[in-house]
Amino acid sequence: xxxxxxxxxxxxxxLTYYQPETLAExxxxxxxxxxxxxxxxxxxxxxxxxxxxxxxxxALIDINMVTDSVSTSHDEENLIAGPLVRQSEVLDNKSLLxxxxxxxLAIPLIGVPQTRNRGTxxxxxxxxxxxxxxxxxxxxxxxxxxxxxxxxxxxxxxxHFLDKAxxxxxxxxxxxxxxxxxxxxxxxSWGFAEYSAGSTLASxxxxxxxxxxxxxIRIGFSGTLDRPRVITLxxxxxxxxxxxxxxxxxMLTESMRFIDDPEVPSTYRCSLAMNLAHKAIAxxxxxxxxx
Amino acid sequence: MKTINANDRxxxxxxxxGRDVSLSVEPRTNLADGLREELGITSVRVGxxxxxxxxxxxxxxxxxxxxxxxxxxxxxxxxxxxxxxxGDEIDDLRDALQHHFAFQCGFCxxxxxxxxxxxxxxxxxxxxxxxxxxxxxxxCRCTGYAGMVKAILDVxxxxxxxx
Numbered sequence: 509x510x511x512x513x514x515x516x517x518x519x520x521x522x523l524t525y526y527q528p529e530t531l532a533e534x535x536x537x538x539x540x541x542x543x544x545x546x547x548x549x550x551x552x553x554x555x556x557x558x559x560x561x562x563x564x565x566x567a568l569i570d571i572n573m574v575t576d577s578v579s580t581s582h583d584e585e586n587l588i589a590g591p592l593v594r595q596s597e598v599l600d601n602k603s604l605l606x607x608x609x610x611x612x613l614a615i616p617l618i619g620v621p622q623t624r625n626r627g628t629x630x631x632x633x634x635x636x637x638x639x640x641x642x643x644x645x646x647x648x649x650x651x652x653x654x655x656x657x658x659x660x661x662x663x664x665x666x667x668h669f670l671d672k673a674x675x676x677x678x679x680x681x682x683x684x685x686x687x688x689x690x691x692x693x694x695x696x697s698w699g700f701a702e703y704s705a706g707s708t709l710a711s712x713x714x715x716x717x718x719x720x721x722x723x724x725i726r727i728g729f730s731g732t733l734d735r736p737r738v739i740t741l742x743x744x745x746x747x748x749x750x751x752x753x754x755x756x757x758x759m760l761t762e763s764m765r766f767i768d769d770p771e772v773p774s775t776y777r778c779s780l781a782m783n784l785a786h787k788a789i790a791x792x793x794x795x796x797x798x799x
Numbered sequence: 800m801k802t803i804n805a806n807d808r809x810x811x812x813x814x815x816x817g818r819d820v821s822l823s824v825e826p827r828t829n830l831a832d833g834l835r836e837e838l839g840i841t842s843v844r845v846g847x848x849x850x851x852x853x854x855x856x857x858x859x860x861x862x863x864x865x866x867x868x869x870x871x872x873x874x875x876x877x878x879x880x881x882x883x884x885x886g887d888e889i890d891d892l893r894d895a896l897q898h899h900f901a902f903q904c905g906f907c908x909x910x911x912x913x914x915x916x917x918x919x920x921x922x923x924x925x926x927x928x929x930x931x932x933x934x935x936x937x938x939c940r941c942t943g944y945a946g947m948v949k950a951i952l953d954v955x956x957x958x959x960x961x962x
Binding site: 519520521522523524525526527528529533537548551552555556558559560566568570572619620621622623625626 | 850
């Protein structure tokens with residue numbers, strides 16, 4: 509059956525395809541092509557854009573055959589995940605999930621099982637979708653991103669990297685070559701709550717840290733703001749005083765600019781964010797070691 | 800470094816449903832279109848091309864994924880299984896789906912077969928919530944999934960029984 513791809517059907521625009529086998533080759537092509545190229549890892553975010561021509565790179569750099577990129581490793585403080593670590597492989601790795609439990613809460617909420625089989629951790633971070641789970645989770649965990657170019661590598665705090673929705677802070681000749689995910693300490697527990705209707709609309713993620721004097725509650729929001737953002741609350745003494753917490757949360761969220769549009773007013777988004785925050789806090793509280 | 804220019808056709812060699820085949824495609828052609836147009840395997844459906852509907856589901860080297868979100872050139876040297884290529888190892892699944900009137904228009908059927916076959920191959924517990932979560936991979940607009948869920952649970956239960 510002949511298809512007239514010029515006029516009948518929306519398919520990707522013509523593109524040149526590169527298949528590098530080393531990170532050095534990747535950054536070499538990026539140095540030449542710059543903004544005209546896009547990195548193809550899992551493709552679960554990029555291919556939909558290409559299929560509808562919402563993105564028309566002149567070149568695709570397929571990194572799936574790059575053999576010298578780190579898979580997963582860790583030092584004392586961080587789990588380090590390279591650019592081809594698939595979301596599903598993390599879920600299958602119990603020893604990994606023990607050291608980064610927030611990943612175990614966030615990843616099952618991403619997409620569907622088949623997209624998780626291909627989609628990568630680094631790819632999701634690099635895409636910086638303001639609705640996505642992984643950028644929010646890495647932000648709450650306080651992680652970093654490694655950016656590689658033909659001039660070397662540099663490390664960037666995730667808060668700085670997620671500068672704008674869909675427009676993260678990296679140059680056109682750089683790619684995300686690894687993420688550094690802080691390993692959970694015994695006094696930390698985690699929560700992740702999401703509201704979705706078909707696709708994800710809003711999420712809240714929590715890191716609860718117990719100190720001698722009380723708790724630090726670090727709460728991140730995504731989907732209701734311009735980009736993922738974090739606030740920190742403190743609760744004194746044993747346990748969480750939910751009324752005091754609600755009051756503090758209310759005050760802090762009044763200073764946040766929730767998205768306002770004709771369909772969904774900012775007051776709704778604010779109340780949704782608070783609701784999710786409470787759910788995530790309750791989850792983190794329940795997950796704590798029994799006192 | 801392999802480089803394919805935009806307007807060049809490239810020969811991709813792969814194994815599809817047990818046969819060694821070759822496709823001649825532009826780099827921008829996705830695997831679903833490559834299988835359909837070059838090999839005539841129309842049981843791989845194209846629905847949304849956004850990775851949402853799952854009508855294009857295939858196995859690549861045993862892993863279930865969206866054929867519409869993979870480039871055909873990426874499948875070089877790989878083993879692809881489409882719904883048409885799932886053999887008699889899933890006869891029990893086909894029988895159960897028929898028995899429970901699982902399909903109406905059938906557009907989602909190829910995708911459902913791939914998703915369910917892949918899940919069942921891991922000998923899972925027959926757990927209804929788990930089946931429903933697994934079926935989020937595929938959109939069915941006709942049936943409300945009820946027959947599929949029953950059929951898949953039946954098969955999971957039967958397969959777990961000692962011989």
